[in-house]
Amino acid sequence: MSSLANKQILLGVTGGIAAYKSADLVRRLQDAGASVQVVMTPAAQEFITPLTMQALSGYPVHTQLLDPEAEAGMGHIQLARWADLVLIAPATADFMARLSQGMGNDLLTSICLATAAPIALVPAMNQGMWRNAATQANLDILIDRKIHIFGPADGGQACGDIGPGRMLEPLQIIALTSQLFTTGSLAGKKVVITAGPTREAIDPVRYISNYSSGKMGYALVQAAIEAGAQTVLISGPTQLAKPARAKCIDVTTAEEMYAASLQEAQDCDLFIAAAAVADYRPTELAPQKLKKGDSESITLTLIKNPDIVASVAALERKPFTVGFAAESEQLINYARAKLERKNLDLVIANNIAENHIGFNSDDNAVTVIDKNSTVEISQRSKQQLARELIACFAQKLASQL
Numbered sequence: 001m002s003s004l005a006n007k008q009i010l011l012g013v014t015g016g017i018a019a020y021k022s023a024d025l026v027r028r029l030q031d032a033g034a035s036v037q038v039v040m041t042p043a044a045q046e047f048i049t050p051l052t053m054q055a056l057s058g059y060p061v062h063t064q065l066l067d068p069e070a071e072a073g074m075g076h077i078q079l080a081r082w083a084d085l086v087l088i089a090p091a092t093a094d095f096m097a098r099l100s101q102g103m104g105n106d107l108l109t110s111i112c113l114a115t116a117a118p119i120a121l122v123p124a125m126n127q128g129m130w131r132n133a134a135t136q137a138n139l140d141i142l143i144d145r146k147i148h149i150f151g152p153a154d155g156g157q158a159c160g161d162i163g164p165g166r167m168l169e170p171l172q173i174i175a176l177t178s179q180l181f182t183t184g185s186l187a188g189k190k191v192v193i194t195a196g197p198t199r200e201a202i203d204p205v206r207y208i209s210n211y212s213s214g215k216m217g218y219a220l221v222q223a224a225i226e227a228g229a230q231t232v233l234i235s236g237p238t239q240l241a242k243p244a245r246a247k248c249i250d251v252t253t254a255e256e257m258y259a260a261s262l263q264e265a266q267d268c269d270l271f272i273a274a275a276a277v278a279d280y281r282p283t284e285l286a287p288q289k290l291k292k293g294d295s296e297s298i299t300l301t302l303i304k305n306p307d308i309v310a311s312v313a314a315l316e317r318k319p320f321t322v323g324f325a326a327e328s329e330q331l332i333n334y335a336r337a338k339l340e341r342k343n344l345d346l347v348i349a350n351n352i353a354e355n356h357i358g359f360n361s362d363d364n365a366v367t368v369i370d371k372n373s374t375v376e377i378s379q380r381s382k383q384q385l386a387r388e389l390i391a392c393f394a395q396k397l398a399s400q401l
């Protein structure tokens with residue numbers, strides 16, 4: 001699977017003749033598995049129509065910052081959060097100037113200011129404009145701010161000049177974009193991740209479960225793969241597509257997840273318990289469907305499930321062990337208590353009282369807690385958050401050795 005699979009790429013198109021190549025770029029990004037939303041500046045719309053980009057991307061094209069209707073749909077902050085990457089192709093000299101000065105005078109610059117995602121620019125302009133000292137000074141500022149610059153290529157230009165300033169070809173852009181999502185920070189490491197809910201059967205047709213979608217765990221799996229880890233996903237039932245480059249073990253109950261986890265954790269370096277495991281299961285599984293009787297209430301007796309992450313943390317060869325704490329009150333206190341009780345190395349705490357994040361949503365905001373520190377990561381997409389968390393785990397793992 002390409003490292004662009006399931007990535008959400010916001011493609012910014014600014015006003016240069018190379019904008020015609022952006023249409024092909026949308027297609028190529030989609031072929032690599034990414035979803036693409038397009039933002040166009042007014043000048044870009046002089047070169048290529050929003051309708052073309054809408055038809056190719058399958059999304060409405062975003063053009064206005066101060067349009068109440070557009071903001072009521074997906075406004076600049078939502079677009080900034082949606083993006084795993086803001087890719088601007090072509091990027092004109094004027095756009096580079098505005099970005100380097102931190103301006104927010106149109107939709108695209110405002111998104112660039114607001115986003116926590118990486119930004120990549122694919123410059124395209126006349127060779128004289130590229131070589132101009134002002135453009136070069138702006139370029140230095142952008143590079144300093146860790147903005148990725150792809151190209152430009154050298155060669156014949158639309159205006160007849162020859163020199164640097166040609167936009168890279170779509171396939172070259174795809175290759176460089178893919179590299180942004182592979183880090184190598186977990187190369188040679190084995191990572192095991194539990195995800196999704198568990199189901200605890202009551203009778204042949206009923207079960208106890210929870211609302212976990214598995215999205216956070218699956219995003220962590222993808223990020224671990226991108227970081228070069230040999231990755232194992234132990235998943236309860238979810239609607240999500242299985243990642244192609246991980247070993248996937250499907251389980252249903254907490255006991256099955258426990259058995260698979262202890263087996264896989266024996267020789268792993270990093271264990272991440274992102275599953276929402278049912279704490280209890282029915283003491284007995286009714287062999288036949290329970291019939292509705294005359295009585296107004298029935299009693300189910302439940303028994304505690306094994307604590308998977310605590311058992312992994314108790315292994316003689318303990319991996320770096322990370323647990324999640326979904327709490328609706330006293331977030332930090334309860335999460336810290338979990339860290340100690342289960343002997344974890346890190347706890348990722350999220351507040352499920354805020355219903356636009358966490359369980360079953362696309363975004364999350366968390367607090368990373370270890371013995372000595374508490375670090376907050378503000379709201380962003382689960383993919384983006386997963387990459388930041390994996391980078392953080394990789395760094396802690398490396399500093400332990």
Ligand code: C5P
Pocket residue numbers: 194254273274275276277278279305306307308309310322323324325326338
């Ligand atoms: O105790 P609590 O369920 O709140 O702890 C949450 C953390 O513990 C999560 O990381 C979850 O995956 C893990 N857990 C587990 N086995 C259980 C219960 C929770 O691994 N039986």
